[in-house]
Amino acid sequence: FPGKPLKLSLATEEIATFYAKMLDHEYTTKEIFQNNFFHDWRKEMTSEEQEIIQDLAKCDFSEIHKYFVEKSEARKALPKEEKQKLKEEADKIQEEYGYCLLDGHREKIGNFKTEPPGLFRGRGDHPKMGMLKKRIMPEDVIINCSKDSKIPEPPEGHKWKEVRFDNTVTWLASWTENIQNTLKYIMLNPSSKLKGEKDWQKYEVARRLKDVVHEIRARYRADWKSKEMKNRQRAVALYFIDKLALRAGNEKEEGETADTVGCCSLRVEHIKLHPRLDGQEHVVEFDFLGKDSIRYYNKVSVEKRVFKNLQLFMKNKDPSDDLFDRLTTNFLNKHLQHLMDGLTAKVFRTYNASITLQEQLKALTNPEDNVAGKLLSYNRANRAVAVLCNHQRSVPKTFAKSMEILQAKIDAKKKQVEEAQQELKKAEDELEDTKDAKAEANVEKKKKLLKRLEEQLARLNVQATDKEENKQIALGTSKLNYLDPRISIAWCKKFGVPIEKIYNKTQREKFAWAIAMANEDFEF
DNA sequence: TTTGGGGACTCAGAAATGTACTG
DNA sequence: GCAGTACATTTCTGAGTCCCCAA
Structure with missing residues (x-):
């Protein structure tokens, strides 16, 4: 000091x-x-x-x-043995505390440790960033287990806040966090039967939406003309949720979190209307911060009626006023529930993501391609979904550098191709002169070499394109949370791509239910 | 009858950690 | 064969969605 x-x-x-x-x-x-x-x-x-x-x-x-x-x-810098020892100790803790017994099955727990104290790091412009997150004591923790189970002992000299036996919920322990005063839970790992079944259910609801989505679309289009302003706003909002895969957009408490919005909470300042733009009519320009303060920026040409409605909703409002001032997510979801059992706003995201993957895979996969080529098509299809859902990531720190390395490889390969071309020419000339079998064999050899090099070059080029296109796009979120795994598994089976090429070990565990279930004929 | 808050769950990207490749 | 680095995987915990209930 x-x-x-x-x-x-x-x-x-x-x-x-x-x-x-x-x-x-x-x-x-x-x-x-x-x-x-x-x-x-x-x-x-x-x-x-x-x-x-x-x-x-x-x-x-x-x-x-x-x-x-x-x-x-x-x-x-610790020597290998020391590191090994640390690892073993961690494994021992995992082994002791990382599992629970549910319905007689030993299941892996997702997060079995309470969060350590530290400074709160909100995302984006968070008013509470830097606040002290306090240490969780046993006295803060509620244990939830079966009455007849062995109740976990609190640490020496302490006791639990409460021990309850509630089998209507899935959490094993909970505590209240002191920054936002919200609950935190210890829950099961995604590989567990419980989570797997929920995941399956989620996709089944989305598949049911597929059957009625055309009616629902017809309905909201009709509602663009509704006499009731509330219904009109609902119809336009639903159109955005469906077409652009926007999130529902619940109201949030002002000053408690970063200022972010979803569809229903859009404000006038978040959109601009262009009667004409870049040769398109009725363009809506979106610019707002969504979940995790990730920017959503998009220019979309919309139906004339939507455009007119938006003009109407914006009339006589300040930039900071709600665009859909008569609409709440609750009202929207009540309506959706009425249209289809289990339907809520977020189901549209799941549905549109999964159907997009399926369609893109159909359009992009070439059965003649080798596995690498097919995987590229898969990534492209995955990417289309990530773009739709606006899943972004910050540009990796080493991006520019690794791009340079790749570019250097491409240049080198180009040179090799040129050389091979010249060699082939030479060989052909020689064949012209001599017309003997040896020269002919040589021409064939050079041709083969050239072809192989050209293929390698093509592959590198595609790789570079892939990398560039992937720069700011995060594929993981959609893969893990929005894409019905059965689509991917069916695709793998159909085109002879090993499942390990698209799902790593953890992902295969999470999607075990789907791997067991889907054959190559699966249709979302 | 809406509204507001609590509760329980899914979804989100960054950071930490582990592994594989390269020079 | 090894160190350093690039890339992949895993962990972490914050930020949403949506339901329920009480005033």
Whole structure:
């Protein structure tokens, strides 16, 4: 502290380490983060510390930071045996606490540890970033198990907040988190029977939507003319949810979270209307932050009636007013429930994602391709879905570099192709002159070589395109949460692609139900 | 009768960790 | 054969959706 070390109380010191560990992160440069942190930090200080430490800017965390950097490096540099030992210890803990017994089956738990204390990191412009996330004590934890089971013992000298026996819910333990005052749960791993069955159900609901979606579309198109403004807004919103795979957009408490929206919570400022744009008519330009503060930007040509309705909804409103001021997700979902049992707004996302994958696979797969080529088609189809759902990622740090390396490979291959072309020419000339069998064989050999090189070049080019197109797109989310795995499994079986090529071990465990179920004829 | 909050679950990208490849 | 790095996988926990219930 101003230039000289200061001995802190244990609690104060621990919180200081939370901040020091994050020094490299952009978070710590933000004023809100600093203010929230300092406010919460001071609350935990002794009165003497409060007296001394009145200004965060005067605190120098660099020594603490350095300590942790060194510690993590020391850990990395540990000899093999030591690392092995650590791993074994972790495995032992996993073995003891990572499983539960459900209906007589041993099932893997998803998150079997409570979250450690630290500084809250919200996504985007979060008003609570930097606040202190407190340590969870046994006294905060509710245990949920069967009456006749062996009830887990709390740590020595502690007791649980509560032990209950509720078999209508799936969680094993829960606690209330102190930042947003919401519940957190210990639940099963996606590979469990329970989660698998729910996953299956989800896709079955989406498949049922397939049967009635045409009627529903006809219905909402008709409702664009509804006399009731509420219904008209609902019909336009549903059109966006269906066509653009937008999320429902529940209302959120202002000031508690980052300012993000979904369909029903869109504000006037989030869209622009262009009667004409780039040769298209009735273009709506969307620009807003969605879940996780991921930007949604899109220009879409819409039906004239939708366009007119939007103009009407925006009339005499401020930019910060709700676009669909008469609409709530509750009202929308009630309507959907009425149209089809189990139908809610999010089902459209699942349905459109899965049907898009199926259609794209049909359109893009060439049975003549080798496995690599087919996988490329698969990734393209997957990508189409990710684009639809707006699943983004930040550009990988090493992207530019690895792209350069790939480009260098392509250039080298090009050169090889050129050389092979010349060699072939030479061989052909020679054959022209000599017309002997040896020269002919040589021509064939050179032809083969050229062909192989050209194929390699083509493959590299495709790889580069694939990489470039994938730069900002995250495929994982749709693969894990939106695409009926049976579509992919059927595709694999039909085209002789090993399932391991598209699903890794964890994913195969999660989709075990589908692997057991789908044959090559499966249709979503 | 809506509205608001609690509760339980799915979905989300970043960060940490593990593995495989390359020079 | 080994270290360093690129890439893949796993973990983590925040951020949504949607239902229910009570005032």
